[in-house]
Amino acid sequence: MGTYDSVVIGAGQAGLSASYHLERRDIAHVVLDADAAPGGAWQHRWDSLSMVDVHGVAALPDSDSPHPGSEPANVVVPAYFADYERAHALPVLRPVQVDRVTDDDGLLVVRAGERAWTTRTLVNATGTWSQPHLPYYPGRETFLGEQLHTHQYPGAEHFRGRRVVVVGGGASAVQLLGELAPVTDTLWVTRSEPVWRTDDFTPERGREAVALVEERVRRGLSPASVVSVTGLVLREQERAAAALGAYRRHPMFVAVEPDGVRMADGSLEPADVILWATGFRPALRHLAPLHLRSEHGGIRLDGTTAVADPRIQLVGYGPSASTIGANRAGRSAARGVSRWLASGRAQDTSSMASSA
Numbered sequence: 001m002g003t004y005d006s007v008v009i010g011a012g013q014a015g016l017s018a019s020y021h022l023e024r025r026d027i028a029h030v031v032l033d034a035d036a037a038p039g040g041a042w043q044h045r046w047d048s049l050s051m052v053d054v055h056g057v058a059a060l061p062d063s064d065s066p067h068p069g070s071e072p073a074n075v076v077v078p079a080y081f082a083d084y085e086r087a088h089a090l091p092v093l094r095p096v097q098v099d100r101v102t103d104d105d106g107l108l109v110v111r112a113g114e115r116a117w118t119t120r121t122l123v124n125a126t127g128t129w130s131q132p133h134l135p136y137y138p139g140r141e142t143f144l145g146e147q148l149h150t151h152q153y154p155g156a157e158h159f160r161g162r163r164v165v166v167v168g169g170g171a172s173a174v175q176l177l178g179e180l181a182p183v184t185d186t187l188w189v190t191r192s193e194p195v196w197r198t199d200d201f202t203p204e205r206g207r208e209a210v211a212l213v214e215e216r217v218r219r220g221l222s223p224a225s226v227v228s229v230t231g232l233v234l235r236e237q238e239r240a241a242a243a244l245g246a247y248r249r250h251p252m253f254v255a256v257e258p259d260g261v262r263m264a265d266g267s268l269e270p271a272d273v274i275l276w277a278t279g280f281r282p283a284l285r286h287l288a289p290l291h292l293r294s295e296h297g298g299i300r301l302d303g304t305t306a307v308a309d310p311r312i313q314l315v316g317y318g319p320s321a322s323t324i325g326a327n328r329a330g331r332s333a334a335r336g337v338s339r340w341l342a343s344g345r346a347q348d349t350s351s352m353a354s355s356a
Contacts, residue, residue, distance in 0.1 A: 004029055006337045007110050007119040009101075009286070011092050012040025013060065014316035015125030016081060017330025019090045020061045022123075025338050030117060032096040032110065034130070038085055039078025041129035046153045048179060049073045053237070058327055060084050098126075102289045108311060120344065121337045123313045124287060125326075128280035135278055139256040145272045150176070151280075159184050159273055165261055167252075168277030169194045171232060174247070176277055178238035181246035187269055189261070191252045197233045282317055304332045311340055 006022055008015050011033035022029045037043060051057070051068045057077055059065040066080040085092055096112045101122060103109075110117045132149040140147070145162075150172050156179040164180055166173050169190035180186050234242055241247065253261035253269070260270040284292075284299070292299045292308045299306055299314060306312040313333035316326050 002118065003107060004117060004119040005341055006121045006123060007032060007108070007117050008123040008125060009098050009110065010040070010125035010127060010316070011035070011038065011081070011085070011090075011094070012042075012125060012127055012316065012326070013057075013081075014127070014326035014329055015040070015123070016084060016090060017061055017327045018123045018125060018313070018315055018333045019092070019330075020088055021331045021334030022337065023088065023090065025334055027334070027337060027341070029091065029119075029123075031090060031092040032098055032112065032117070033092055033094040034097045034126075036095045037078065038082035038092075039074075040081060041127055042077035042081070043074055044129060044151065045074045046155055047072050047074065048155050051076055053175065061327060061330070062088070098286045100286045100289055121311045121313070121340050123315060123333045123337065124284070124317075125315045125330075126283040126286075127316045128282055131281045131283045132276075133279050133281050134276055137253065137256050139262075142258050143256050143271075143274060144258045145274065147274045147276065149276045149278070153275070156180050156183050159275075162272035163187070163270060164273040164275055165189060165253075165269065165271045166275045166277055168279065169232075169249075170277065170279060172279075173277035174232055174234070174238065176275065177246045178235075178241040180275075181241035181244045186246050187250060187271070188246065188248070189250045189252050194232055194249055287312070303336065304329050305336045310336070313337060 005027045006029040008018050008022070008029060008031040011019075011031050015031055015033070019029065019031050035043065049072065050070050051066065051073050052070060054073050057066050057073075057080070060080075063084055066076050069076075084090075096115070098110055098112050101108055101110050104118070108119050108122050110119060110122065129151060132151045134149055150168075153176065159180055160183045163185045165187045166177055166180070167189055169192065173188065173190075177186055177188055234247070250269075251264055253263050255262040256274070257268065260268050261274070262268055290309055290312065292306050292312065294300045294308075299308070299317070301307065301314060301317070304313045304315055306314060313336045315329035315333050317329075
């Protein structure tokens with residue numbers, strides 16, 4: 001095909017939702033996915049993460065949710081995505097690792113090595129999993145033990161008998177401590193005091209939390225995670241770790257040394273492993289040639305539409321970085337694409353009439 005009406009980058013929850021809604025609007029498009037198989041980031045998550053742990057996955061449009069239970073999420077969700085792609089005949093190409101997107105005289109060119117796709121609009125659904133955030137602390141490179149990030153987590157048994165320093169104040173740190181503390185010695189460090197949620201998380205509270213994240217992206221700030229405004233909560237499977245004192249938080253260390261971490265009070269905490277549960281950043285490097293970022297470092301959005309370039313829709317970014325949010329964002333992105341295409345065609349018709 002010469003020029004697509006839209007190209008979707010990424011075939012996770014947000015990308016599949018966007019493709020479904022583009023299909024319903026008869027918008028010619030293709031979905032480019034970096035992975036060799038369906039499943040998005042879910043196929044890369046650790047084996048001990050069950051469907052119970054993730055509180056289920058929201059149903060994709062015109063589909064039932066995958067079955068909640070004790071089965072590994074990295075098996076259940078990829079199978080669900082694969083079935084969905086087949087059932088709706090979504091135009092997914094893989095593996096395609098997009099390098100960059102450029103503007104060529106009003107059309108967008110999506111490039112992956114020697115291959116390229118030309119399109120009128122773009123839906124970016126690349127998520128965050130490929131961009132783990134690993135903050136630097138003095139001496140980190142001198143540590144003689146093992147250092148790994150959440151996205152490399154191999155399961156609790158890997159750490160048995162070794163002292164693990166868990167870094168990070170988010171939900172993943174809480175969950176991993178819940179698995180690790182019953183089998184080995186742990187130390188939890190965070191930059192700031194964690195905020196624990198003690199009341200019921202009502203739908204109203206959820207909407208308030210999402211609204212706060214939406215306000216950040218409207219202003220062009222880097223998006224915060226929804227959990228950063230909802231607070232943390234312990235689940236039943238983390239009670240044993242709590243009883244062992246795993247959630248007694250310590251202030252962040254100031255340096256890393258060969259045998260441990262140096263605390264602000266000068267003491268040395270010995271460590272065999274540093275587990276960085278320090279989150280992820282949006283995978284957006286391929287969009288850099290389009291200059292979408294605001295002076296505040298984020299991409300300013302109106303819904304899912306990039307304010308700096310309304311040909312671009314961002315889904316799975318900021319407030320839509322959840323399975324429910326991704327579904328809604330996919331629908332919103334398809335509407336945004338349709339609006340832009342209608343506007344462009346109206347302009348073309350007007351131009352033709354003027355020149356007649």
